[in-house]
Amino acid sequence: MIEFFLNGQHRRLAAAPDTSVLELLRGPLAQRGTKEGCASGDCGACTVAIARPDGDGSFAYRTLNACITPAHQLQGTHLVTVDGLARGDALHPAQSSMVACHGSQCGFCTPGIVMSLFALHEQQRALPHQVLDNHRLEAALGGNLCRCTGYRPIRDAALSMGERSDTRPPWAEDPTLERAVRDLSPAVAVEDQSGYLTPTTLAELTTAMQRHPEARLVAGATDLWLEVTQRLAQFETLIDLRQVEELRQLEEVADGWWVGAAVTYREWEPLLKTHYPAFAHLLTRLGSAQIRNRATVGGNIANASPIGDTPPVLLTLDARVRLAGPDGMRELPLDAFFLDYKQTALAPGECIAAIFLPRPGDGHEQRVWKLSKRREDDISTLLGAFRWRLQEGVLQDVRVAYGGMAAIPLRVRAVEAALEGKAPDEQAFAAARRALQQSLTPMSDARGSRDYRATAAANLLERWRLTLARAELDEPTQEVTLDAYAH
Ligand SMILES: Cc1cc2nc3c(=O)[nH]c(=O)nc-3n(C[C@H](O)[C@H](O)[C@H](O)COP(=O)(O)OP(=O)(O)OC[C@H]3O[C@@H](n4cnc5c(N)ncnc54)[C@H](O)[C@@H]3O)c2cc1C
Ligand code: FES
Ligand code: FES
Structure with missing residues (x-):
């Protein structure tokens, strides 16, 4: 049994272990405002928000993709959907600003965008002096795709929420709601008959794993659930790790x-x-x-x-x-x-x-560069990570690792050896690039060809050299830091 609150109403119902929140909403709960687009966590059409009592005593509403969230993870939470925001005909600011700014055309993405705006609005209410800058806007909306409206009106809607009448959802004025959610157990019994096990200690977890060797482990489900939605896997037993104290x-x-x-x-x-x-x-x-x-x-x-x-x-x-x-x-x-x-x-x-x-050692520095087709919400084609310290003009403790260059993420020791104890000059980095070429033969796939990956990985080494050269000249390094890359 899963026990939670939905838009302020207490719910208790059974579900198979591999039921998603979206299936529960659009099926037995008949909350069909929440849409399914991609069913893989990419488009954001299914975005809903939940609040659960956090260890630090907070009770904040956070967004999630209902399509890839196990329904059993609703246990002990308050789930808010787009159907639960308006107070009668009075729209929530996340909705009225979308109307006023013409933020919707076909409307398919709109319920998800409204829910991301709702979570942003809640954050603004909690910290009203926090500036709503581009970074925060992008962080709030980066998981929502819109194929027809375009993002400017949606951005305008986000920026203008504070100017709208602050209509609160009916449940927000129920003083007993938070207490009632806190009173629910965060985990169902470990041997619940549902097939969804929620151990709360490491000892319970290892016992459950021994008793159910066929079970899959699940944490955030953001990888695992794609097996359900994309490969139609069925899980009869799942062991949830999220309540295990240790x-x-x-x-x-x-x-x-x-x-x-x-x-x-x-x-x-x-x-x-x-x-x-x-x-x-x-x-x-x-x-x-x-x-x-x-x-x-x-x-x-x-x-x-x-x-x-x-x-x-x-x-x-x-x-x-x-x-x-x-x-x-x-x-x-x-x-x-x-x-x-x-x-x-x-x-x-x-x-x-x-x-x-x-803990980072004295003088240790680090750069991480992720290359992907889109900046927001995209998996890496290639990722280069570099760590070092400069002592008396030479590189020490050099670590170089790549993702997307082999069957596993790995350190490239030949590159590290080419740079260790050397001044970070063109000659040393040319040797490092040769070592990289000789060490790795990257894969080709839809994200990038072997040639692209080999060239880009070598270029990241050059980017690192330029970062160091600029630091030596005491020039600002913004253009080559991650912060600059984000814009
Ligand atoms: C839209 C989208 C965007 C994404 N973007 C990125 C991205 O930019 N970069 C990136 O790296 N990843 C990305 N991912 C992948 C995913 O979010 C990450 O890999 C994430 O860290 C997986 O964590 P999880 O808790 O959701 O794992 P789950 O899906 O719960 O588990 C993943 C696998 O690990 C096993 N498992 C989980 N925890 C443990 C444990 N403690 N011990 C043993 N086994 C365990 C599970 O059984 C399962 O096989 C994205 C996924 C989606 C859906
Ligand atoms: S339906 Fe696209 S993220 Fe869930
Ligand atoms: S309004 Fe059509 S996808 Fe956004």
């Missing part, structure tokens, strides 16, 4: 941080912003707000895609993974985790429990 922790230790495998990108971002700004910036280009609100770093690593964004960056940081299984825990360098295309060092019955992110 997997949700972000623990600071003397030499770094243990990041629980079920920590989402949104939750991880503040730490990265402070200590690894180039990595944090990459997150702004990883999926969309809907994806980042739910997707986890553990899922990114376990999925072992050659074009996953975080593995190359983590490889340059000498990250380690902690694996949990029936015989306890073991640790290994991330470098030893990826074995071959989609094959990892995980043994049967094991999962990733946490990722260790070492």
Whole structure:
């Protein structure tokens, strides 16, 4: 049974483990304002918002793609859909501004866009002094595609929400709602008959995995659920990782941080912003707000895609993974985790429990460059990650890793060796490019040909050299930093 609130109304209903939120909405719940476009998390037409009590006591509304979210993850939440915003004939500002700014034509994308605007409006209400700049607008709307209206009127609608009458949805004025949601259990019983298991401790998780060796693990479901919607897979048993206490922790230790495998990108971002700004910036280009609100770093690593964004960056940081299984825990360098295309060092019955992110050393610097066809909400064609420190004019502790250049994300040790202990001059980088050519033969696919990838990967090395040359001349480096790349 799943127990939650929908637009202020209590709901309790059963669903098969592989039912999505969208199926539940458009089927038994008859909330058909929410649309299905791509069924793969890309278009945003199915965007809805949920609030769940967070560990820090907050209760914020965050967007998600209903098409790729397991219905069972609604347990203990308040789900808001486009059908729940208006108060009678009085439209919510997210709706009235779309009407006033002519932000809709065929209307198919509109319910999703309205929900992204609703979440943005809620953020503005919470922090009214926060400037609604391009960056925040893009972050709020980057997961919503519109094929006919064009984005200017939608952008205008976002900017003008604050000028509209602030009509609150009926449920927003129910003082008992938040308490009632908090009173719901966040997890159904681990041996619930539904086939959707939600262990809350690592011990329960490993036991569930032993009892159900056929079960698939699910965290944010932003990779897994594509197997349901695109390949029509059916899952009879799923084990949800998101309530497992040990997997949700972000623990600071003397030499770094243990990041629980079920920590989402949104939750991880503040730490990265402070200590690894180039990595944090990459997150702004990883999926969309809907994806980042739910997707986890553990899922990114376990999925072992050659074009996953975080593995190359983590490889340059000498990250380690902690694996949990029936015989306890073991640790290994991330470098030893990826074995071959989609094959990892995980043994049967094991999962990733946490990722260790070492504290940046003195003088360590990092650059990360992601190349993709679209800036927002697109998977990498190629990603280059570079870390180093300059000591007395020579490169030390050089780490170079790429995604999209081989069957697995990997460090290119020959390139690192060509640069280690060298001045960052043209000669050293020419040797590094030769080493890159000799080490890797990239794949060709719909995203990029082998030649494109080989050339682009070498060009990223040159970009890195130019970054260093400019720093030496004490020139501003904006044009070659990630921030500049984002515009
Ligand atoms: C629209 C869209 C855009 C995307 N954009 C990007 C992008 O820009 N860059 C990028 O890298 N990825 C992108 N992705 C892919 C996806 O969002 C990421 O890989 C994400 O980090 C997966 O995390 P998750 O929690 O959703 O994993 P899930 O889908 O829940 O799980 C993924 C796989 O890992 C397994 N798994 C999950 N957690 C664990 C664990 N702790 N231990 C063992 N196995 C585990 C699951 O069984 C499953 O096989 C995108 C996906 C979508 C739908
Ligand atoms: S239907 Fe396109 S993101 Fe869900
Ligand atoms: S209004 Fe037609 S897709 Fe956006």
